[in-house]
Amino acid sequence: MRNNTIFQEKNHTVFAPDRVGALMLPRPETFAPDRTVDQVIARLREMGEGERRVERCYVTDDKGRLLGQASFRRLVLAAGEAPMGTVMKPPFLTVCPEDDRETAAQMMEQFDLLELPVVDGRNRLVGLVTADDAMAVLQDEATEDMERMAAMAPSETPYLQTRVVTIFRSRILWLLLLMLSATFTGAIISGYEDALAAQVALTAFIPMLMDTGGNCGSQSSVTVIRGLSLGEIHLSDWARVCAKEGAVALLCGGVLGAVTLLRILLLNHLSLAVAATVALTLVLTVLISKLMGCLLPLAARRAGLDPAVMAGPLITTVVDAAALLIYFRTATLLLGL
């Protein structure tokens, strides 16, 4: 339902699709501040219904610089002979055509704006963003983030209208990359083959350790990715975020570790050393995966990449290797393998 007005006429810049310039309705009708309300209404009558989606009258000076805006409601309520300069309100917020369209839409949501004026470097009104376009942007960006978080290239068309080959292409690259990365995890296991052969029971806990690490990492990464996207978390908060995730990790790790220790002792009837190895690995894995889950998206943002890529699938692969290394090191220490 996107309704981009691509700004492509001659002598005009073409903006990338994620910029405000590609989203805005270009060059809305403007009025001089000395025009009276009656004159404006007469002009609007001439124009007829025109661009029905515009819900504000914009007032500019003779250089086209934005002075203010008035809703049609204000126009209805004002005296006919009042000049627009007295009826208008100064612009509350403006954006530039080069700004990110998601940021503009977020601002409109945050400040309950139905229209957002777009001005150039000299404060000249060059377009406006409407609430319905902002809604479409927020939906599109949320969908894109979810697709990236699930290791897919964002799609442009609705699912049922997308060809199988297109879906395949949006998915296969990440799958291949992550599968080959998992080779490292396999190599770690191969490196400890003798230890595993000596203590075969240890193998049975590998899925649980890997899955729990992946789940903990997903929780933290999605929290941070969404927080960054909503503007609730900023790069400068990184230390607070890490401290918070660290504390949550210790609480989660403590509970999960205790449950695992008891379960192995009481249900699996394995030795305390095995139980301690698994439980300790679990606590450390939870800690590492929660810290990875918050640091990797922050690092991506810092590097100018999309933080949404640093979600579940990638973190799972990284954390798997870490979990297994910890597991085998701990086993070597506690079980003397």
Next chain:
Amino acid sequence: MRNNTIFQEKNHTVFAPDRVGALMLPRPETFAPDRTVDQVIARLREMGEGERRVERCYVTDDKGRLLGQASFRRLVLAAGEAPMGTVMKPPFLTVCPEDDRETAAQMMEQFDLLELPVVDGRNRLVGLVTADDAMAVLQDEATEDMERMAAMAPSETPYLQTRVVTIFRSRILWLLLLMLSATFTGAIISGYEDALAAQVALTAFIPMLMDTGGNCGSQSSVTVIRGLSLGEIHLSDWARVCAKEGAVALLCGGVLGAVTLLRILLLNHLSLAVAATVALTLVLTVLISKLMGCLLPLAARRAGLDPAVMAGPLITTVVDAAALLIYFRTATLLLGL
């Protein structure tokens, strides 16, 4: 940034927070169809700026039933003596207070509406939803879906303002549940301990098989969950969705299986039987996880549950067990364990 007007005055129903009734601005000012534009403007002047967020005039009959609506722009352009009945447009879409607020917001986004009238069972105007509230709903719902997909209970407050204990509580239950479910996967490994001891090389491929299955399942489930949420996929499409995911799975599985087969033969220098076991397991795992990834969210919707719960973490756990069962069965057949 939610701006819910909870409808709680005496003699009025209190609506659940996810219903339109809890979101709408209640009882907007209405006008009779025989009122002229000038009379309406005079009344608006009396009211002053009033509820600034309302951008439409609503016309109702003497029973309060919605007849139509007019933007302030139409009011400005209409002749002063014209009765509202001739100026108004019939309502394009309406919702009920009992409707889901997400559905209402989606409708507004889809049809580019700035306001959506809310009517009761007798078509009486009881409120309206504004575009800025719809934007907030779309953002909230996307955040909730992402949190559920990452196995968390949705949070109400921004991350940095949420206490560590609250974050812990929103995460630990799912972690525990998924960890205990992974026990089944461990039990499968324990059941095949002898086979693994005989062919230790097989263990090294377990992380890759599990991760790839999880990633494939995440891709499909997020696609279907988001498609359901955006109204691009409906329950009745289940057969088409499964056929599509099945086809994508065969393509993805084919590529991943071929790469794995070559890699094991050329780089790991293992026997063709081992390579074939791993590759065949991979193809079947991809197929099963993609089908699970689309069927589980559809089944959740069918059962009246939130499909977002059936995402990566839960599907990974289910698919892990399936992948290992296939692995060991294939190994038994091809390697004669």
